[in-house]
């Protein structure tokens with residue numbers, strides 16, 4: 001499966017001159033919600049992710065996603081695995097289950113995101129779930145921005161990665177982009193202006 005081409009076809013992999021949330025500039029940007037716009041395509045992606053997880057001997061009862069970004073990916077992954085799907089929501093300093101969602105002590109949970117950058121939200125979701133006595137058996141995302149090491153990937157974990165190294169992390173593809181501080185950005189030097197992805201104009 002050519003994951004990068006699927007992202008390009010869905011206009012989820014943008015090329016241009018972008019201002020990232022970190023303040024850095026980049027010539028590429030992942031608009032990861034776009035690849036989930038068509039449910040049939042989304043389920044093709046999560047079917048492959050589910051197979052990777054099963055082939056590595058991971059068994060789980062439930063997929064839990066950090067809202068909002070992970071919800072659709074988590075739901076589709078749960079469908080592909082034939083298990084339950086829940087999500088946690090932001091609260092002051094962390095995340096929590098709401099809406100009547102519950103986990104049982106010892107319940108095996110996969111934390112799923114659409115994209116893992118440093119894994120901060122995924123880690124907060126895992127902490128919320130484990131505080132309730134359930135066990136996080138894996139992390140999963142469609143795309144890996146290359147800071148964390150995925151099972152079968154070539155990149156080593158960087159210091160920015162917040163995921164625990166003793167829990168496997170599954171992703172379909174590494175999307176490692178060059179990032180520049182504005183002072184040394186070659187795109188700025190060529191005279192163009194960095195735009196915030198997703199904003200108009």
Ligand code: ZN
Nearest residue numbers: 025185187188
């Ligand atoms: Zn620039």
